[in-house]
Amino acid sequence: MADLFDTAAREPSAEAPRPLADRMRPQSLAEVIGQDHVLGPEGPLGAMLAAGNLGSIVFWGPPGVGKTTIARLLAQETDLAFVQISAIFTGVPELRKVFEAAKLRRTQGRGTLLFVDEIHRFNKAQQDGFLPHMEDGTIVLVGATTENPSFELNSALLSRAQVITLNRLDLPALERILQRVEQEEGALPLDGPAREALTEMADGDGRALLNLAEQVIGWGASKPIDRETLTTRLTRRATKYDKSGDEHYNLISALHKSVRGSDPDAALYWFARMLQGGEDPRFLARRITRMAVEDIGLADPHAEALCLQGWQTYERLGSPEGELALAQAVIYLALAPKSNAAYTAYKAAMGAAKQTGSEPPPKHILNAPTKLMKEEGYGAGYAYDHDAEDGFSGQNYFPDGMKRGVYYVPVERGAERELKKRVEYFAKLRARRTEDG
Template identity: 50%
Template structure:
C-alpha cells in the first residue's frame, strides 16, 4: 500500500524543508548547530504540519546519529529506557518524542538524567506552550525552537513540487495556478493538510485535471481542525472577548465565525458571552445579561446552524454596547475586603430578631424600613460593618445607564457621609 502523499513528500535535507527561514537561514540556529557538530537537546514548538517531525529526522541524518522515534501518546518510561539502551553512547543517539507535552511530570522527569549527562540528545515536539506543558526542570535543559505556520508562497511551492515530483503525483494530475493557490489558502499554514487536500482531490479528478469544485469537495472530507484545549483555543476566545471589550463588532463576528468553523462547542461560547455581559458591560446596559441568556437558550433549542445567528446577535450587541467594568471591579474589591478584614460583625440594627431573647440583645433595634422612608431610601442609614464605614466598592462609570445610577448613588452616599461622623462618635462611646 502506498504511503500518503505527505509522507512521500517529506523533506530529506534541510534545503528541502519549506518555511522556517529564521531557523534554517545560514546564520540560523539549526544550521549553526549542524555546522559546529554540537547538536544539543531541543524542543520544537509550533502548530501541526510545520515540520517538527521532519526536522528531527533531517537533523539525525545530517549529523550521522541514530534516531529512535516515540510518541508520548503511546509510550511510557519502559519504552523510553528501551530506546535509550538501543542507542550508542558515542556519538550520542537521538530520541525524538512527538507530543512530548502528553507526558506527565514523572515521565518528563525520567528524561532528566539522560539529557543532563549527554547520554542522549532529546528532540521533542509540541503544539502546546512549553511554559505550561513542559516541567521547568526539563525545559531548562532544552533549547526551544519556535516553528511558524507556513506562508502561502511556501505552500504553493510545496504543492507544485508534489504535482511533478516522482515520489509525488509525477505529472499525472494537472492544476491551474488559481487551484494551487486555493489549496494553499485552505491549508491554513499546514503542509500536511495541503498535501492531504491535494491527494484527496486527485482521487476525484477523473480526467486528471484539478478544479476549484474538486478542491471544495475534498475539503468536506477534511473538516478544519480545532484544538479544543490548547493555545489556539485560548488565543481565539481571548481575541473574541477583547474584540467585544474593544467595541469592534466586525472583529467579534470574525473570531466567533473562526471558532464555530473550527468546531468549538457553541454552548461554551454562549457561556463566555454571558460572562462578558456582566464583566464588560454590567449596569451600563443591564438588558444585555438577559439578551445573552436568551441567545444561549435559542441555541439550545435550534442548534447549528440556525442557533449560531443568535450567538452572533449577542456578540454584536455586546461589542456595540456602552462599556463598564464597574461591577467586576466592585466585586473584586469586596472580595479583597473580606479576605483582608476577617469576619466583621453584623451591625446590631441589621441583625435578625425573630425571638424575644434576640430582641432583648438589641438585634434589629433602630432599623429603619426603607419602604416607609421618602423615596424608599433611609437617608443617612449605614449597612456596612462599623470597621468598613465609608468604603466604596462599586464606582459607576459615566457610560450608559450607569450615568443615572451614579447620580442617584452620589446623592445617597453624600447623605450617608453627613451622618458618618455621628455614627463613629457613637461607636467610640461603646
Template identity: 60%
Template sequence: MAAIGHVPLADQLRPTRLEEVVGQEHLTDADGPLGRMAETGRLSSMILWGPPGCGKTSIARLLANAFDVRFSSLSAVFSGVADLKRAFAAAEEAKSFGEQTLLFVDEIHRFNRSQQDAFLPVVEDGTIILIGATTENPSFEINAALLSRAQLLVLRRLDEAALERLLAKAEAHVGQTLPIDENARTTLIASSDGDGRFLLNQAEMLWNLCDDILDRDAMLRLLQRRAPVYDKDRDGHYNLISALHKAMRGSDPDAALYYLARMLTAGEDPLYVLRRITRFASEDVGLADPQALTQCMAALDAYRFLGSPEGELAIVQACLYCATAPKSNAVYGAQKAAWALAKQTGSLPPPVHVVNAPTKAMKDLGMGVGYVYDHDAPDGFSGQNFWPDRIEPHKLYHPVERGHEKRIAERLAWWAQRRVAQGR
C-alpha cells in the same frame, strides 16, 4: 496524470539540508538558533513546538545528518515505558562506542509526567540528545524539569508564500504543473490551513486522479475538505475563546463574530460559548448596559427551544450585543473587592439598629432601635450606616462614566452628598 511513485510525495520532497526547510527561516538562517548550532558544531536538546505539517520531523532528521549522530525515533502515541528503556539502553551502548544518539520523540506531550521524568537522567548525563515535537503548549504539557534542560523552539504555521514555494518545488520534482486553474490553486493553498504535508497530499491526489484542468468547484468536489485544527480540550479551544472574549471587550463585533464562527463551525458546544458570553455580560459590560445579561439569558432560552443550527443565531445576537454595548468591569471589580474584604473581616456582626428584633428580649438588647425606614425618609433616603461598627464604610463599587452606569454614578454621588449634609 503524473506518475508520483509508491513513496508519498511529502516524503519524496523532504529537505536534505536545513536551508531547504520551508517557512522556518527564523530558526534555520545563519542568525537563527539552528543555524548557530550548525555553525558552532554544538547540538543541544530541544523541544520543537508548532502546528502539524510545519517541518518538525524533517528538522530532527536533518540535525542528525548535519551533526553525524545516530538517529532514533519514537512516537509517544504508540510507545510506553518499555520502549523508552530499550531506546535508552541502545543509546547507552552506542555511547560506549563513542557514538552520540539523537532521540526524536514525536507528540512528546502525550507522555505522562512520570514518563517525561524518565528522560531527565539520560539527557542530563548526555546519553541522548532529545528532540521532542509537540503541537501543544509546552508550558502546560511538558514537565518544568525537562523544559529547563531543553531549548524551546517555536515553529510557525506555513504562510501562503511558503506553501506556494512548496507547491513550486513539488511541480519541479514531478515535472508537471498542477492540473488546476489559478483560482483553484489559491483555494488549495488556503484550505491547507498552514499544513505543508496536507498540501502535498492534496497535490498528489490531484496529479493521480486528474487529466484535465479543474476549476475551483470541480477541485473541491474531488478533494476532501480539511477540518479546522481545533482540539476542544487543548490550545485551539482556549486560544479562540480568549480571542472571542478580548474582541468583545475591545468592541470589535466583526472579529468577535469571526472567532465565534471559528469555534462553532469546528464543532464546539454552543452552550459552552454562550456560557462564556454570558459571563462576559457581567464581567465586561455589567451595569453599563443591564440588558446585556438579559440578552444572553434570552439567547439561552432560544437555543434550548430551537436547537442547532437555528438557535445559534440567538447566540450570534448575544455576542454582537455584548460586543457593541458600553463596557464596564465595575461589577467584576466590586465582586473581587467585596470578597477580599469579607475574608479579611471575618464574622463581624452588622450594627444593632439594622438587626431584626422579633422578640422582646432582642428589643431589650437594643436590636432594631434607631432604624429609619427609608421609604418614610425625605426623598426615600435615610443615609444611615449599614456597616459593622468595627470597620469604616468601604467604596467597593466604582461605576464608570459610560452607558447606564453614568446615571448610577450620578445617583451615588447625590446620595453621598446627602450623607455629608446629614453628618453621616
C-alpha cells in the same frame, strides 16, 4: 547488526515508491520553509547551532509545520544518531531499550538525538524516565507536541528543555512549497483561483498541501483545472479544532476578546469557526452569557437577558436554527456599551471580605428579636431610611472600625452614565449627613 531504534538504519531503498511529501522533505535546515523565526541567525536553534551547543527541545506547533523534519536535520547538522519514537506506540520496555542503545552509542563516542513524537501522551512516570538520561548527556531529547506544553508536560521535564514554538504555515510559505514541487514535478495544472484554493484547503499544514498536490498531479490533466472543479474533486481538509484541547481555549479567547473589542464581524467569525469545529452550542451559550455579565454589565442590563433568551431559544429549536439566536446575541454584545465596573467591584469586595475575616456588622443594623439582644445594643440607633430626608440616612453599614470601601466605580457609557450620577449623588448626601452628624 543494525540498531533497531536508529531510523537511519531503516531508510527505504532508493527504488521503493515514496509519497511526494517524503520526496520533498528538506535536505538541510536552510531548505525548511516558514520557520525563519526559529532557524535564523537570531532564532533559538540558529543560536544553538552557531554556539555548537544543542540542548534538549520541545517543539510546540500544529501538524505539518516541520517538527519531525527539523529534528532529523538537527541530528544531521550535529552528527548525532537520530532515533525516532512515538509516545502512542512506545511503552516502558521499549524506552529502556532506547536508553540502553543510547548509552552504548555514547561509549563508542557518538551522541543520540531522541525524537519523541506526541510526547504529551506519555504519563508523568514515563516523562520522569527521560530526566536522568537528559542530565547525564546520554540523549538530547527533542519532543514534539500539538498541545500546550505548560498543561501537558511535567515541570521537571520543561525545566530541562527549551520550548520552541513552530508557526502554522501562512499562504506565502505554502506557495513556496508549491513552487518547490513544480521544480521537481513540473507545473501544476491549476489556474490562479484553483491554486489559491489548494493552499487554503491545506489550512497551514505543509504535509497536507503536498498530499493534495500529489492528488492533483495524479489526475494527469491536460489543461488547467478551475477552482470549482478542484473543490469538487478534493475533499476539503477538516478544520483543526479539538474541543478539549488548546485550540478550544484559543478560539473561545478570540471570540471573547472580539466581543470585548466591539468587533461584531470578528466575533461572528470565531463563533462560526467553533461551531464548524463541532463545539457544543450550549458551551457557547454559557460563555456568551458570561461575556454579558463580565464585559457589558450594567452599561446595558438588557444584554444578559438577551443572552439568556438566546440560550432558551436554542434549547427549544435545537441546531441549526437555534444557533441563529446565539449569533444575534454575539452581535448585540459586540455592539453594546462595555463596562467591567460591576465585575471589578465584585472582585474587590471579595478581596476585602477575605481580608477582614469575620468582622461582625455594626450593631445598629442588626435585628433585635429578643430582650437580651436589645440589652446588648442590637438595633440601637438604626435610622429607617424611608423616614430620612431624601429617603437616605447616610448611616455606616460596614463593620465598626473598618475603613469604608469603594468598589463600584461606574463608567461614562450606556446605562451606567445614570448609575454614576446616582453613586455621586448618594456620596454627596453621605458626606453632608456625616458633617451634620
